[in-house]
Amino acid sequence: MEQTFIMIKPDGVQRGLVGEIISRFEKKGFYLKGLKMVSVERSFAEKHYADLSAKPFFAGLVEYIISGPVVAMVWAGKNIVVTGRKIIGATNPADSAPGTIRGDLAIEIGRNVIHGSDSIESASKEIALWFPEGVAEWQSNLHPWIYE
Numbered sequence: 001m002e003q004t005f006i007m008i009k010p011d012g013v014q015r016g017l018v019g020e021i022i023s024r025f026e027k028k029g030f031y032l033k034g035l036k037m038v039s040v041e042r043s044f045a046e047k048h049y050a051d052l053s054a055k056p057f058f059a060g061l062v063e064y065i066i067s068g069p070v071v072a073m074v075w076a077g078k079n080i081v082v083t084g085r086k087i088i089g090a091t092n093p094a095d096s097a098p099g100t101i102r103g104d105l106a107i108e109i110g111r112n113v114i115h116g117s118d119s120i121e122s123a124s125k126e127i128a129l130w131f132p133e134g135v136a137e138w139q140s141n142l143h144p145w146i147y148e
């Protein structure tokens with residue numbers, strides 16, 4: 001089953017949106033395989049966003065991610081990488097459709113409450129980075145009611 005890495009950013013945690021965000025993924029039928037709250041070091045945040053290191057917003061992005069605890073998760077389900085990005089909405093909340101997490105819950109690109117892996121390859125890299133200990137092997141017993 002496909003997996004993705006989802007992170008609730010510090011603004012999402014501080015604003016009390018953890019339950020709301022988890023609920024959206026659960027209600028869709030995806031299942032939670034790993035979950036932890038962590039405060040990351042600067043070097044770790046820089047590693048996670050290494051692909052963006054040349055961008056002008058990189059320093060501000062790193063400050064944002066280390067500004068408070070984040071909730072790191074692994075979610076599983078059919079096409080979860082692409083579908084998860086749809087649930088999350090466009091990077092800039094100003095362009096995110098209503099009904100998406102960012103469309104409903106955020107205003108600015110630099111405070112867009114959530115991260116989701118953008119490909120299967122980055123999902124596996126990010127899961128390995130954030131969950132070096134691995135995640136529990138289990139499958140929801142709702143499986144036959146969600147998948148034919």
Ligand code: RTP
Nearest residue numbers: 057061090091109110111112114115116117118
């Ligand atoms: P994410 O990685 O957080 O899921 O976001 P994304 O793929 O939708 O967007 P990406 O281009 O990878 O950017 C990562 C995060 O950097 C911040 N950002 N700020 N100020 C800016 O112009 C700007 N552009 C991007 C956002 O927090 C974005 O989610």
